[in-house]
Amino acid sequence: MLDTKDFNFFESHNSFDFKGFLFKITGCWKWFVLSLGITFLFAYNVNIRKESMYGMESLIIVEDQNNPFFTSNTSLVFNWGGTSDKVQTIITSLKSRSHNEIVVDKLQYYIKYLKQDEYFFKDAYGEVPFYVEIDKSKGQLFDKLIKITFLSPSQYKLSIDFGESTSASLIQYSDVIIKPVNVSGGEFNRIFKINESVDLPFLKFKLIIKPEAFEFTNQEYFIRFDDFNNTVANYRAIDVSADAKALSIVRLQLEGSNKYRLVEYLNTTVEELKNIQLASKNQFANNTISFIDSTLIEMEGQIKNAENELKEFRKGKNILELEEEVGGNLLSQKLSGYDVEKDAINRKIAYYNLLKNYLEKTTDYSKLPAPSVAGIDDPNVVSNVSKLIVLSADRANLSYTVKNKKMFSEFDVEMESIKKVLLENIASSKSALSLNLSLINKNITKAEGEASLLPENKQEHIKITRNYNLKDKIYSTFLEKRSEAEIVKAANISDIKFLDPAKDIGGGLRGPKTSINYILAAFLGVLVPLLVIFVMVLIDNNVNTIEDIKKMTKIPVIGIVGNKVSDSNLSVFEMPKSALAESFRSIRSSLQFMYKKQQKVGAKIVMITSSVSGEGKTFCSINLATVFALSDKKTVIVGLDLRKPRIFDDFHIDNVMGVVNYLIGQKTINEVTQSTHIPFLDVISSGPIPPNPSELLMSDAMHEMIQELKAKYDYIVLDTPPVGLVSDALELAQFCDATIYVARQGFTKKGMLNVVNEKHKRGELHNISILFNGFSNNAKNGYAYGYGVYGEGYHNEKVKNKVWKKIINRFKK
Numbered sequence: 001m002l003d004t005k006d007f008n009f010f011e012s013h014n015s016f017d018f019k020g021f022l023f024k025i026t027g028c029w030k031w032f033v034l035s036l037g038i039t040f041l042f043a044y045n046v047n048i049r050k051e052s053m054y055g056m057e058s059l060i061i062v063e064d065q066n067n068p069f070f071t072s073n074t075s076l077v078f079n080w081g082g083t084s085d086k087v088q089t090i091i092t093s094l095k096s097r098s099h100n101e102i103v104v105d106k107l108q109y110y111i112k113y114l115k116q117d118e119y120f121f122k123d124a125y126g127e128v129p130f131y132v133e134i135d136k137s138k139g140q141l142f143d144k145l146i147k148i149t150f151l152s153p154s155q156y157k158l159s160i161d162f163g164e165s166t167s168a169s170l171i172q173y174s175d176v177i178i179k180p181v182n183v184s185g186g187e188f189n190r191i192f193k194i195n196e197s198v199d200l201p202f203l204k205f206k207l208i209i210k211p212e213a214f215e216f217t218n219q220e221y222f223i224r225f226d227d228f229n230n231t232v233a234n235y236r237a238i239d240v241s242a243d244a245k246a247l248s249i250v251r252l253q254l255e256g257s258n259k260y261r262l263v264e265y266l267n268t269t270v271e272e273l274k275n276i277q278l279a280s281k282n283q284f285a286n287n288t289i290s291f292i293d294s295t296l297i298e299m300e301g302q303i304k305n306a307e308n309e310l311k312e313f314r315k316g317k318n319i320l321e322l323e324e325e326v327g328g329n330l331l332s333q334k335l336s337g338y339d340v341e342k343d344a345i346n347r348k349i350a351y352y353n354l355l356k357n358y359l360e361k362t363t364d365y366s367k368l369p370a371p372s373v374a375g376i377d378d379p380n381v382v383s384n385v386s387k388l389i390v391l392s393a394d395r396a397n398l399s400y401t402v403k404n405k406k407m408f409s410e411f412d413v414e415m416e417s418i419k420k421v422l423l424e425n426i427a428s429s430k431s432a433l434s435l436n437l438s439l440i441n442k443n444i445t446k447a448e449g450e451a452s453l454l455p456e457n458k459q460e461h462i463k464i465t466r467n468y469n470l471k472d473k474i475y476s477t478f479l480e481k482r483s484e485a486e487i488v489k490a491a492n493i494s495d496i497k498f499l500d501p502a503k504d505i506g507g508g509l510r511g512p513k514t515s516i517n518y519i520l521a522a523f524l525g526v527l528v529p530l531l532v533i534f535v536m537v538l539i540d541n542n543v544n545t546i547e548d549i550k551k552m553t554k555i556p557v558i559g560i561v562g563n564k565v566s567d568s569n570l571s572v573f574e575m576p577k578s579a580l581a582e583s584f585r586s587i588r589s590s591l592q593f594m595y596k597k598q599q600k601v602g603a604k605i606v607m608i609t610s611s612v613s614g615e616g617k618t619f620c621s622i623n624l625a626t627v628f629a630l631s632d633k634k635t636v637i638v639g640l641d642l643r644k645p646r647i648f649d650d651f652h653i654d655n656v657m658g659v660v661n662y663l664i665g666q667k668t669i670n671e672v673t674q675s676t677h678i679p680f681l682d683v684i685s686s687g688p689i690p691p692n693p694s695e696l697l698m699s700d701a702m703h704e705m706i707q708e709l710k711a712k713y714d715y716i717v718l719d720t721p722p723v724g725l726v727s728d729a730l731e732l733a734q735f736c737d738a739t740i741y742v743a744r745q746g747f748t749k750k751g752m753l754n755v756v757n758e759k760h761k762r763g764e765l766h767n768i769s770i771l772f773n774g775f776s777n778n779a780k781n782g783y784a785y786g787y788g789v790y791g792e793g794y795h796n797e798k799v800k801n802k803v804w805k806k807i808i809n810r811f812k813k
Contacts (some may be wrong), residue, residue: 019547020537020544020545020547021533021534021537024533024536024537025530025533028529028533031529031532031533032525032526032529032530035524035525035526035528035529036521036522036525036526037525038525039521039522039524039525039528040518040521040522040525042521043514043517043518043520043521046512046517047512047514047517048118048119049119049120050120050511050512051117051120051122051123051257052257052509052511052512053255053256053257053509053510053511053512054255054256054257054258054259054262054508054509054510055253055254055255055262055508055509055510056253056254056259056262056263056266056502056504056508057251057252057253057254057266057500057502058251058252058266058267058270058498058500058501058502059249059250059251059252059498059499059500060090060249060250060252060270060496060497060498060499061248061249061250061496061497061498061499062086062087062090062248062249062250062495062496063248063495063497086495087242087247087248087250088242090240090250090273090277090496091240091241091242091250093273093276094238094240094252094269094273095236095238095240096236097232097236099269099272099273099276100232100235100236100238100269101228101232102272103235103265103268103269103272104228104231104232104235105173105228106268106272107264107265107268108134109231109235109261109265110173110225110226110227110228110231111132111134111223111224111225111226112125112223112224112225112226113125113127113128113131113221113222113223114145114221114222114223114224115127115128115220115221115222116220116222121145121222122257123256123257123258123261124221124258125258125260125261126258126260126261126264127260128221129209129210129213129214129216129219130148130194130207130208130209130210130213130216130221131207131208131210132205132206132207132208132223133205133206133208134173134204134205135204135205136172136173136174137172137174138172138204139170139171139172139179139181139202139204140170140171140172140173140202140203140204140205140225141160141168141169141170141202141203141225142168142169142170142171142178142225142227143169143224143225143226143227144160144162144168144224144225145160145161145222145223145224146158146159146160146203146222146223146224147159147160147220147221147222148207148220148221148222148223149218149219149220150216150217150218150219150220151191151217151218152217153194153209153216153217154193154194155191155192155193155194156191156192156194156207157189157190157191157192158188158189158190158191158192158198158203159187159188159189160187160188161186161187161188162183162184162185162186162187162188163185163186164185164186165183165185166182166183166184166185167180167181167182167183168180168181168183168202169181170202171225171227171228173228176228176229178227181201181202182201183201183202192207194207194208194209195207195208195209235254235265237254237255238252238253238254238266238269239251239252239253239254240252240253249499252266252269252270252502254266255510259504259508260504262502263502263503263504266501266502267498267501267502270496270498270501273496274494274496274497275494277494277495277496278492278493278494280390280393281492281494281495282489282492283389283390283393285370285485285486285489285492286489287368287369287370287389288369288370288372288481288482288485289482289485289486289489290369291369291370292369292478292481292482292485293482295478296475296478296479296482299471299474299475299478300475302471303468303471303472303475306464306467306468306471306472307468309464309467309468331447332465332466334447335444335447335448335466336465336466336469336470336473338440338443338444338447339444339466339469339470340469340470340473340474341440342437342440342441342444343470343473343474344375345433345436345437345440346437347374347375348374348375348376348429348433349430349433349434349437350374351369351371351374351376352376352426352429352430352433355368355371355385355422355426356423356426359419359422359423363392364392365385365388365389365391365392365415368385368388368389370382370385370386370485371385372481372484375477376429378425378429380421380425381422381425381426381429384418384421384422384425385422387418388415388418388419388422391411391414391415391418392415395411395412395415541749541750541751542745542746542747542748542749542750543743543744543745543746543747543748543749543750543753543772544745544746545745546560546772548750549743549753549770549772552750552753552754552757553753553756553757553770554757555741555756555757555760555768555769555770556769556770557769557770557771557772558587558590558591558740558769558770558771559583559584559586559587559590559771559772560583560771560772560775561580561583561584561587561616561620561623561771561772561773561774561775562579562580562583562774562775562776563580563774563775563776564580564619565578565580568650569618569619569622569623569650570622570623570626570650570651570678571619571623572584572623572626572627572630573626573630573678576630580623581623581627584623584624584626584627585627587624587627587740587771588624588627588628588631590769591604591606591738594738594767594769595737595738598737598767600737602710603709603710603711603713603714603715603716604714604715604716604737604738605706605710605715605716605718605735605736605737605738606624606715606716606717606718606736606737606738606739606740607718607720607732607733607735607736607738607739607740608620608621608624608717608718608719608720608740608742608771609720609721609722609723609739609740609741609742610722610723610741610742610743610744610748611722611723611741611743611748611749611752611755611756612722612748612752613644613722614744614747615722615742615743615744615747615748615773615774616742616744616773616774617641617719617720617722617742618641618646618647618719619773620740620742620771620773621637621647621717621718621719622637622647622650624717624740625637625681625715625717626678626681628680628681628714628715628717629678629679629680629681630678630679630680632679632680633680633714633715634680634682634712634713634714634715635680635681635682635713635714635715635716635717636673636681636682636683636684636709636712636713636715636716636717637681637682637683637684637717637719638659638684638709638716638717638718638719639658639659639683639684639685639686639719640659640686640697640718640719640720640721640732641686641719641720641721642659642660642686642687642689642690642693642696642697642721643689643693643721644721645658645685645686645687645689647683647685647686647719648683648685651674651676651677651683652677653674653676653683653685654685655685655686655687655688656687656688657671657672657685657687658672658684658685658686658687658688659672659684659685659686659687659705660686660687660688660689660690660696661687661688662684662687662701662705663696663697663699663701663702663705664690664696664701665701669684669705669708669709669712672684672685672687682713693721694731697731697732698731702732702735703735706735718732718735718736720732723741723755723756723759723765730759730764730765733764733765733766736767737767738767738768738769739765739766739767739768739769740768740769740770740771741756741765741768741769741770741771742770742771742773743770743771743772743773744773744774745772745773745774745775745776746774747774756768
């Protein structure tokens with residue numbers, strides 16, 4: 001019993017045979033052709049079945065657009081932050097859910113217009129000759145193909161296949177609610193007129209033909225109402241990025257199957273953002289105008305009452321007498337001036353109190369009026385209030401779309417810092433104003449004391465005139481501020497403008513990547529068979545090449561024998577001019593050289609053995625004996641494989657008597673020897689299978705038989721059992737002058753050579769050589785170089801086939 005370690009694959013592989021691997025690859029070229037054909041066919045089908053994907057882009061520039069009406073006297077300030085802040089805000093806004101909801105809703109991209117292509121439904125938006133108007137408050141058939149077939153320029157057929165279902169879903173785009181509806185099932189068909197309102201339980205729309213449409217009769221189209229939120233989510237995938245070299249330039253890129261839709265969406269999303277940004281920029285002015293308008297309404301009543309009071313007082317009085325008093329006029333003007341100054345201070349204090357109340361009790365500062373309405377021109381206060389309004393508005397907008405707490409915390413930190421600065425400004429400004437107010441009050445008290453010395457009518461006139469002049473002055477001031485705000489608002493322009501609007505100028509194809517698919521197909525087409533061959537080579541433990549033998553053993557190779565060229569094992573005799581016969585003659589010459597070197601005279605005995613059955617031991621025995629006989633040497637083949645006798649069939653003799661009969665003493669050597677139809681060649685078959693073959697081969701009778709044969713023949717060829725299975729051949733080695741171990745290409749295991757090595761080292765097999773049998777000069781075996789003479793015969797002339805016939809024959813193999 002052999003130890004399993006003798007068959008250990010890893011012990012027999014010290015290095016990878018790259019040369020053999022390369023020849024193995026070339027030998028399996030048909031695998032690569034087939035694999036490449038399959039992968040390229042698959043890539044072709046993928047390419048033609050996939051809808052083309054396009055990419056469109058646009059460029060916008062973000063700048064600080066200064067208002068041309070800002071002057072040193074204009075106290076309104078509008079600022080959207082620095083340019084870098086704007087860019088980041090714009091990028092976030094363009095990708096936000098709320099912004100994309102606005103754009104999708106405006107363009108109604110949840111309505112899909114489709115056309116049947118060979119392999120898929122093509123997005124035909126912009127190509128269809130019609131569009132549908134829907135009532136967003138009414139439900140539309142959700143996620144179902146609606147077929148539109150134009151029967152004439154004025155009529156179309158509406159078709160819906162409900163299948164076996166008796167229910168469907170409706171989507172209401174006003175509030176994005178999906179609800180069920182009962183349907184009759186099967187196919188629904190109805191004819192409608194163009195521009196006629198479709199009023200069905202599951203559809204509410206009107207189909208309108210585009211003005212530019214023509215020749216659409218008998219054409220078929222499809223529409224589908226998709227989910228609003230999913231549609232928005234798809235467009236939120238828009239790629240928005242700031243240019244690395246110019247941070248004020250923003251690039252927008254969008255991919256999809258319809259170029260018209262991509263161009264329209266890119267341009268519309270920017271236009272909507274421009275409107276939103278301009279509205280945000282005008283928020284400060286709008287707050288100011290709104291505050292002034294509400295104040296003016298209140299002031300109109302007060303100034304009217306003051307005017308009426310003055311008129312009533314002057315009735316029946318001498319106006320010239322009241323106004324000709326020089327001292328009284330100067331005193332009246334002085335008091336009116338003091339009143340205006342006092343009102344201006346009170347308005348500033350009131351605004352600061354309002355601002356402080358906002359800062360301490362609320363978090364929404366988007367409605368704050370401009371400080372200029374109270375006559376406050378402190379640049380720090382005006383600028384910080386402006387920033388606070390913008391930040392508050394931006395934070396409110398982002399709260400609906402962005403869930404990034406970090407971004408909100410950044411807003412809160414910045415707003416908190418502005419609040420602290422404003423509260424400090426308020427405290428210091430109010431202190432200064434209180435001081436000014438006390439001084440004004442002293443002046444007013446002093447002037448009023450002087451007025452008390454005037455006549456009573458004169459005092460009353462000054463009082464009424466003071467009240468009227470104050471109201472009129474305040475009203476005029478507010479009108480002036482409102483006019484400033486209106487001018488600034490009208491002069492405002494968006495900080496966003498197109499550098500390159502999206503435009504279809506041809507091209508833009510992004511997929512399917514046909515070239516990449518074919519490259520990938522080529523890669524896989526080569527890789528798959530390459531890996532298969534690599535694994536096959538890696539796990540292959542057979543002897544395939546001469547190099548394999550040389551790596552495993554130092555036992556010399558006596559010759560290489562190809563596959564047999566005849567139906568029987570008598571290949572040398574039947575085709576003596578073949579390359580196979582020539583290879584056996586070469587082995588015969590090598591043996592004769594070996595015998596001459598050993599100075600061997602008389603009969604020569606050669607033993608043929610192998611590792612296991614099936615390696616061609618019997619075939620080699622017969623043909624080696626044949627070449628000896630063809631050289632007019634008396635030769636005998638002795639079948640000593642007593643367990644599996646096989647050597648008699650090819651000579652058409654029986655196996656009734658043989659070696660066994662001689663060894664047990666039943667027959668003589670002449671009685672068991674049978675002549676063959678080959679001159680000088682006799683055969684002694686094994687005979688009947690004995691119960692104790694090993695004991696018979698070790699008996700004295702075996703010695704006697706060898707001696708008799710040596711006296712009678714020039715060459716004795718012993719066909720023995722495999723040494724890897726039984727020990728019989730080792731018992732016979734003592735009689736032999738040479739031992740030939742047969743290794744068969746692609747059959748003999750490399751581990752078996754270790755067994756032969758061990759037996760040779762121990763002296764159990766001497767004068768041993770290896771015969772490489774069944775050799776095929778084929779790259780499939782990883783060996784396609786050298787020893788070509790042993791493949792096909794060079795003595796038998798063959799008609800050369802044409803190249804194309806060779807290729808056909810190659811595929812037929």
